[in-house]
Amino acid sequence: LAKTTQPISMDSYEGxxxxxxxxxxxxxxxxxxxxxxxxxxxxxxFIIQGYKTKVTNEVASLFIPADRKSSTLSLPRVSLSDTAVxxxxxxxxxxxxNKLIFGAGTRLAxxx
Amino acid sequence: xxxxTQFPSHSVIEKGQTVTLRCDPISGHDNLYWYRRVMGKEIxxxxxxxxxxxxxxxxxxxxxxxxxxxxxxxxxxxxxxAELEDSGVYFCASSRGTGGSYEQYFGxxxxxxxx
Numbered sequence: 001l002a003k004t005t006q007p008i009s010m011d012s013y014e015g016x017x018x019x020x021x022x023x024x025x026x027x028x029x030x031x032x033x034x035x036x037x038x039x040x041x042x043x044x045x046f047i048i049q050g051y052k053t054k055v056t057n058e059v060a061s062l063f064i065p066a067d068r069k070s071s072t073l074s075l076p077r078v079s080l081s082d083t084a085v086x087x088x089x090x091x092x093x094x095x096x097x098n099k100l101i102f103g104a105g106t107r108l109a110x111x112x
Numbered sequence: 113x114x115x116x117t118q119f120p121s122h123s124v125i126e127k128g129q130t131v132t133l134r135c136d137p138i139s140g141h142d143n144l145y146w147y148r149r150v151m152g153k154e155i156x157x158x159x160x161x162x163x164x165x166x167x168x169x170x171x172x173x174x175x176x177x178x179x180x181x182x183x184x185x186x187x188x189x190x191x192x193x194a195e196l197e198d199s200g201v202y203f204c205a206s207s208r209g210t211g212g213s214y215e216q217y218f219g220x221x222x223x224x225x226x227x
Contacts, residue, residue, distance in 0.1 A: 032214060034214040034215075041220070041221075042218075042220055042221070043116070043203045043205065043218025043219050043220055043221055044155070044203075044218050045218065046214070046215040046216065046217070049214055049215065089214065091214065098207070098214045098216070099145070099157050099160060099168065100145075100147070100155075100157060100205075100214065100216060101157065102147075102154050102155040102156075103154060104154055
């Protein structure tokens with residue numbers, strides 16, 4: 001499974017757009033890129049998943065360049081409730097078995 | 113639909129005692145996973161069930177840990193005897209699990225404290 005590198009922490013203010021970039025230089029051809037969010041005292045929550053180009057849902061956008069060696073999670077107009085740890089995961093789906101490998105994540109603090 | 117539930121939410125036991133954690137996955141989810149985070153460390157995979165069968169238990173730390181999923185519904189994770197280093201938060205997750213989807217639904221976790 002590909003190793004990921006992301007900033008340990010980030011700070012932002014309410015209403016701003018936040019971009020968290022993750023590096024995964026040794027991503028394999030069949031690997032997907034997935035982001036999870038975790039609030040204190042809760043389990044991680046799936047945000048978004050992509051393979052290439054851009055994916056958007058009601059929560060976030062995921063930008064993946066052509067070489068797929070990095071990805072950027074974009075959170076539009078953050079609020080205080082977006083304060084959480086964000087995990088970038090890279091791995092291969094195979095026969096429905098998808099073990100998640102978590103790194104340290106990025107601790108996002110949103111300030112008033 | 114109801115989410116993944118875990119019981120208890122918090123357990124405090126003494127070293128050498130036994131503790132059993134329970135996880136109820138989302139109805140219809142064949143895949144059930146256990147993860148844990150020990151103090152200051154990253155979330156680590158423990159094992160994976162597909163229905164009642166263990167698909168992968170490569171993350172189980174040692175034979176003091178026993179996971180079961182009788183009937184393919186809820187799962188239990190027993191720690192016997194508990195050691196100090198077993199303290200941490202134990203998460204359960206479930207998924208339908210098809211192809212390239214990495215979407216798993218996590219429970220709130222059980223915080224285990226071994227004193």
